[in-house]
Amino acid sequence: MFFATAEYKERIRKTKERMAARGIDVLLITDPANMNYLSGYDGWSFYVHQMLVVINDEDQPIWIGREQDSNGAKLTSWLYHENIIPYPESYVQTDQRHPMDFVAEILRQIGQDKRSIGVEMENYYFTAKCYERLKKGLPNAVFHDATLLVNWVRLVKSSTEIEYMKRAALFVEKAMLDGIEIINEGVRECDVAAKVLHTQITGTEAFGGDYPAIMPLLPSGEKTSTPHLTWTDERYKHGDTVILELAGCYKRYHSPLARTVNIGKPSPQMEHLSKVVVEGLNACLDMIKPGIACEEIEEAWKKSIEKSVITKDSRLGYPTGLNYPPDWGEHTASIRKGDKTILQPNMTFHLIPGIWLDHYGFEASESIRITETGCETFAVLPRELFIKDGMSNKLTG
C-alpha cells in the first residue's frame, strides 16, 4: 500500500464531510484517481467499468469491478475482502447487459437504492450509458452530480504525497536532461521519446518510476504551433524547435515539467518569445504565496507580458498530483481570470505558460508547491530556451 491506513481513513472522513454538505448519502466514484485516493486500488483496469461506493454510514467503501481484477483490488487496496465485489465476465463489453445493472442490483441488495446518490457526471469513466442504466436500475434513487467532489479533497496534499511528488520530480529532471542531451539534427523523434520514457520509469537507484498519465509531448518544427502532438519517426532538422512536456511519476503522483530546445541558432522571434515567457513565469513564481487567489497569478503574468506583443488566452496552470490516463491535471481550480480559489500551503500546481503561435511555439513550465510563505518548484532546472549546436551534441543552453 502506498499510504498508511490512517491516511486513507482521513480522506474518507473529508469526503463524507463534503457528501453531508451536499446532501449525498451514497457516492459512486468512477474516476480511477479518486478510487485510488480513497482505497489504494491501482491497476490498468479502468478500460472496463469499475467503481468505489462510499456510503455515509458505513466505515469502508465497497469496490465493484470485473472478476479478474478483484484479486488486484485485494492485493493493492486496504479494503476488507468482503467489500470487494466482482461482477461476472458476462457483463464485459456486451450489449446484452451493463455493469451498471449489476451495480444497481448490489445497491438494492444492501438497501441503498432509495437514497440520495452522487455520481461523477463529468468523468472519462462514467459514460452517458452508465448514467442511463443506473437511472433505469435505481428508479427510487435521487441522483446528484458529484463531479470533482473527491478531486477538491485532493487539492491540499499530505506530507507523504508531497514526498512522492518530490521523487517524481527527480525522475523528470533526469528525463528532461536526457531528452535535451540527445535531441539533435538527424535524430529520430521516437528515439528521444524512448529515451525520455526509459529514464522516467527507471527513476533513481532508490525509487523506480511509474507510467505518467500523459505520454511525452514532443512537438517539433511547425508542430510546436500546438501543444498535444506526441512524436513520429521523423528526424529533426537543423533549425527545428522542439518542445518537451513530460512528467515524472512515482506511485501515480506526477511532477510535470516543460522545456523548449532549439537545434541551432533560434530565430529572433523565438528568442524574444522565450524571454517574454520565462520572465512572465519568473514573475509568477516571485509573487505566489498562500492567501492569494488563482486569478491573481494570471494578473501578474499578464502584467509581465504586456510590454511585448504576445498574448495568451489559455489558462496558466492547474493542480496536479495523483492521476491516471488520460490527464495529470486535477480539473478543479484553474490559474485564470475569474478563478477565486485561495492558495493554501501544500496545494500543488503545474504552472505552464505555453504559447502556441501560427507556425511555432514555446513552453517552459514548473510544478510547484505552495509553502507557508511563498512557493517552491519541485524540479530544479534552468528556465531558458536550450540551444543545441547542430553540429555536435554539446549542450549550449
Add this chain to the structure above:
Amino acid sequence: MFFATAEYKERIRKTKERMAARGIDVLLITDPANMNYLSGYDGWSFYVHQMLVVINDEDQPIWIGREQDSNGAKLTSWLYHENIIPYPESYVQTDQRHPMDFVAEILRQIGQDKRSIGVEMENYYFTAKCYERLKKGLPNAVFHDATLLVNWVRLVKSSTEIEYMKRAALFVEKAMLDGIEIINEGVRECDVAAKVLHTQITGTEAFGGDYPAIMPLLPSGEKTSTPHLTWTDERYKHGDTVILELAGCYKRYHSPLARTVNIGKPSPQMEHLSKVVVEGLNACLDMIKPGIACEEIEEAWKKSIEKSVITKDSRLGYPTGLNYPPDWGEHTASIRKGDKTILQPNMTFHLIPGIWLDHYGFEASESIRITETGCETFAVLPRELFIKDGMSNKLTG
C-alpha cells in the same frame, strides 16, 4: 498523413452506409480512434472534449475541439481548414459552460439541430454530462445510440492497416525478447518496464514506434493472480512467475502479445497450467478460418482444455488494431460463447487465453490476421513458458 485520402473517403462512405441503415443523419464521434480512422487526427488532446461530426449529406466531416489543438488538426488530418472549428479556452474544465453547449450552437448554426443524431453513449470520451448538455442544447433533435457504429466499420482491415500491424509486431517481438532477457532474480520490475517501452518505441531502424494504448502489464509472483497490474520498483525473487502483456504500436496500430516467464524451476502446477493453455491456444490457431463464428473458437478452446481441471470464464479474445488509451481492444466482437460474428479475411484479433487462479496465473497470446484459408500470427515467438536460470541471465526457455 497515415493513409491516402481515398482510404479515408472510403471509410466515410462505409460509415454513412451504416448511418443510413440506422436512420442517423448526423453522427457525433468522440472515440479518438474513430476520429483518427475517419479524419487522420492524431494528438493527446482527448483529455478535453473534442468531436468529429459526420453529416450524411456533406462530403467532409467537421472537427470540433479546443482552440490550441486546432493547429494539430490542421497538421494531421485531411480535412479542409474551414472544417476545423475551435472552441474558445473559456469552455475548458469549468462549470460555467460546457464544450457540448458550443457543439449544440454550431449544429444550430449549420442547420443540423432538428435531425436524427447519433452519439457514442458508451465511450470514455462521451461523459454522462456531455449527453445531458447536448440534449438540453438540441431540444429538437432525436438522439440515437451509435456506440460502436464506426468500430464495426474498423473490423476488417485494409492492406495498409495490416502492414502497420506487421510493423507493430516487429516491435513487440523485440520488446518481449528484451523483457524476457533481463527479467531475473534481483532485477527491479520498473527496469524491465523501462526496457520494454524503450524497445517498443525505438522500434526498428526503418520504422519508429508509437505509444501503446495500454502500458506494459507486468504482474509477478502473487500478482499474476490478476491481469491488469503494471509494475512497481520491487525486485524479482527466485521462483517468481512474471507475465508480460505488451503491444507494439505503429501509427496507432497495435499488435499485442503476452508471454510468461518463470525465474527458476516452475512448480508442477505452473508447468501443467502452461501446457494446457498453450495446447488450447494452438488448437484455436489450427481451426481458425474465414466462415466460422467467434463462438466456435471458444468451443475449440473448451474442448482442448476439458481434459484438465482448468476452466476459464473470461472471453478468449477481441478485435484489435487502431486505438488510443485506455484500451487497444475494439469492443465489437468477442471470442466467447454466444458471439455469432463470422470471421472474414483481414479481421484481426488478440487471442488471449489467460488464466488467473487464486495465487498465480499464466498468459500466452497471439495477435492474428484471418487469411483466405486460415489465420496467421503477426509476431513469431515460441509459445511456451519461458524459464530463466535464477543464477545467470541465460535464457533457457
